[in-house]
Amino acid sequence: MAWAWQYARMINTPYVLFLGDAPDPLSAKLAQGIKDWRPEASIGQIRLKDCHADMGLPDMTPRAAADAGAQTLVIGVANRGGVISKTWMDTLVEALEAGLDIASGLHNLLRNEERLVQAARANGRELHDVRLPTGTYPIADGKPRSGLRCLAVGSDCSVGKMYTMLALEKEMRKRQLKASFRATGQTGILITGKGVPLDAVVADFMAGAVEQLTPNNDPDHWDLIEGQGSLFHISYSGVSLALIHGGAPDALVVCHEPTRKHMRGLPEYPLPQLEDVRDSALSMARVVNPHCQVIGISVNTAGMSEEESGAYLVEVEQRMQLPCIDPFRYGAGRLVDALQDCQARRV
Amino acid sequence: MAWAWQYARMINTPYVLFLGDAPDPLSAKLAQGIKDWRPEASIGQIRLKDCHADMGLPDMTPRAAADAGAQTLVIGVANRGGVISKTWMDTLVEALEAGLDIASGLHNLLRNEERLVQAARANGRELHDVRLPTGTYPIADGKPRSGLRCLAVGSDCSVGKMYTMLALEKEMRKRQLKASFRATGQTGILITGKGVPLDAVVADFMAGAVEQLTPNNDPDHWDLIEGQGSLFHISYSGVSLALIHGGAPDALVVCHEPTRKHMRGLPEYPLPQLEDVRDSALSMARVVNPHCQVIGISVNTAGMSEEESGAYLVEVEQRMQLPCIDPFRYGAGRLVDALQDCQARRV
Numbered sequence: 001m002a003w004a005w006q007y008a009r010m011i012n013t014p015y016v017l018f019l020g021d022a023p024d025p026l027s028a029k030l031a032q033g034i035k036d037w038r039p040e041a042s043i044g045q046i047r048l049k050d051c052h053a054d055m056g057l058p059d060m061t062p063r064a065a066a067d068a069g070a071q072t073l074v075i076g077v078a079n080r081g082g083v084i085s086k087t088w089m090d091t092l093v094e095a096l097e098a099g100l101d102i103a104s105g106l107h108n109l110l111r112n113e114e115r116l117v118q119a120a121r122a123n124g125r126e127l128h129d130v131r132l133p134t135g136t137y138p139i140a141d142g143k144p145r146s147g148l149r150c151l152a153v154g155s156d157c158s159v160g161k162m163y164t165m166l167a168l169e170k171e172m173r174k175r176q177l178k179a180s181f182r183a184t185g186q187t188g189i190l191i192t193g194k195g196v197p198l199d200a201v202v203a204d205f206m207a208g209a210v211e212q213l214t215p216n217n218d219p220d221h222w223d224l225i226e227g228q229g230s231l232f233h234i235s236y237s238g239v240s241l242a243l244i245h246g247g248a249p250d251a252l253v254v255c256h257e258p259t260r261k262h263m264r265g266l267p268e269y270p271l272p273q274l275e276d277v278r279d280s281a282l283s284m285a286r287v288v289n290p291h292c293q294v295i296g297i298s299v300n301t302a303g304m305s306e307e308e309s310g311a312y313l314v315e316v317e318q319r320m321q322l323p324c325i326d327p328f329r330y331g332a333g334r335l336v337d338a339l340q341d342c343q344a345r346r347v
Numbered sequence: 348m349a350w351a352w353q354y355a356r357m358i359n360t361p362y363v364l365f366l367g368d369a370p371d372p373l374s375a376k377l378a379q380g381i382k383d384w385r386p387e388a389s390i391g392q393i394r395l396k397d398c399h400a401d402m403g404l405p406d407m408t409p410r411a412a413a414d415a416g417a418q419t420l421v422i423g424v425a426n427r428g429g430v431i432s433k434t435w436m437d438t439l440v441e442a443l444e445a446g447l448d449i450a451s452g453l454h455n456l457l458r459n460e461e462r463l464v465q466a467a468r469a470n471g472r473e474l475h476d477v478r479l480p481t482g483t484y485p486i487a488d489g490k491p492r493s494g495l496r497c498l499a500v501g502s503d504c505s506v507g508k509m510y511t512m513l514a515l516e517k518e519m520r521k522r523q524l525k526a527s528f529r530a531t532g533q534t535g536i537l538i539t540g541k542g543v544p545l546d547a548v549v550a551d552f553m554a555g556a557v558e559q560l561t562p563n564n565d566p567d568h569w570d571l572i573e574g575q576g577s578l579f580h581i582s583y584s585g586v587s588l589a590l591i592h593g594g595a596p597d598a599l600v601v602c603h604e605p606t607r608k609h610m611r612g613l614p615e616y617p618l619p620q621l622e623d624v625r626d627s628a629l630s631m632a633r634v635v636n637p638h639c640q641v642i643g644i645s646v647n648t649a650g651m652s653e654e655e656s657g658a659y660l661v662e663v664e665q666r667m668q669l670p671c672i673d674p675f676r677y678g679a680g681r682l683v684d685a686l687q688d689c690q691a692r693r694v
Contacts, residue, residue, distance in 0.1 A: 140582040199551040203586045234635045235487040238589030245581035288581045
């Protein structure tokens, strides 16, 4: 994976996180992810008028960020479709003029924006498009691989799949278990320095890219694969299924956000029942790995009080007969226990 | 769809079909499709040593094909991964020198082969890569569209999904019903002159591309959408699910090839039960269209005797309680009847 680690070397830290005119906190989840999982690399935030996201970092101008030692402005906000907004342009040019590089995971590329290309050239700065797949990927061959794999599957997009897998990795490393978070999205790639930007991969090679990301490993090593989308999110479900069939998981964690009123970006679509998420994902996973089990439920309770959250987790746990936790709020311990049980049953 | 029709204008007919060193007849399904559905445009075939496919057309050299009036050599064979084989190269260069254009639907592009580019330039010929998406596609928004849609879903790749939909279109037009075949693969695009090469679309835009391919239409108009892959084929299942969620079908036809020993290209994977294909596809389709129904089973019985075929169709029809036919062998009449019943129940 030499190519991917290059990102970690190429993109200079520390970062200043650009939140732009984020319409809501969720649209700044890239910034939030970097701040939560790589806090030492995040020294400030840049916000425009009408920004509805806040990382709790010092607000800065591009110039002030450069003066404070920032090396790279990371675009930490995504609007629908992944476009680089025209309203951001003056600030991005300012950043280049102040001596910052820019890194972006958006669909539309920095390198295709003429003003940015010219300003970068004039100021000797770099434009990093981490969204672009940098390698070539094979067609998936479905051959069994050694080692164990756990995949996060969601009731919707942006319900905490990446956080769940990062929290699992943190807890497993604390216990000195063998585990590797496998990033499949831009935030994960910026956090860990490697991975596959799966939603930018050509359709035929999606599952093959996931196989390549999760190769043969020690028999007791767990790949913790970041999920994408949901089998029930009609815009991205194909990506979710490619993750299941390319990842060939031994274990699934169902991820959910209980305050969601409808599927993200699709006001007409209600969320699926957790039982349907469990059953659909499991039956699809068993096509490629008959041993696959659902080992727990991970709930993002950020939108609930302590009391609501506790009651909800107990209710779901009893209903589903599976460990049900918020790993970010209360730690991932019980999910790691469940993974180890799953592993013990396999031996 | 102006861009897509350009292919029909750009690629000059008649064709000579290049079968190369096809390892088996199935790998030449592109050639077979053009020959079956556009016979007037296919004047001959070019075969190399060790070719195990035969369209029953006159064997020609490139020069003889040009002399007989052929305008374009169509690469009608695909090896796994869609590579342009080195063993084809001399013949392809000969074709350009003889005055033929070349059209290809392979993943690897004619325009990236230096010898072909030079020979095309030297001889004033065109290289057509129909695999490349030519438009830009939106993220799917899941909004209901007017008109009706039927999608072919398969137990495996290459089981007759395109043929089934082309046969439905032919029969519906004969009955003066409103119907449009919607191509989602290279063969379909070469046959009809338009469509979306779905397996070459970037992951995030797959479902949106299918929505764009099947826009609002008359309330009694049927889009007949060519399927791709199978929910149970782990290499391509993501594409199949994007077709279900982007196509938002009112009707599904389950397609099957009963002599298949294992999933295509995956010797370790057995074929799914037809009941599982039906149930998985239907439950996924109802996420986006609650009215969706499975209206029939289409079986490719090419590998069976008349007697075997008849017995098999009766057995499946009784077991599944659905019309079960081979539309290519016996006509698509009963599936069109079933579509009309489905439409009547909706009104």
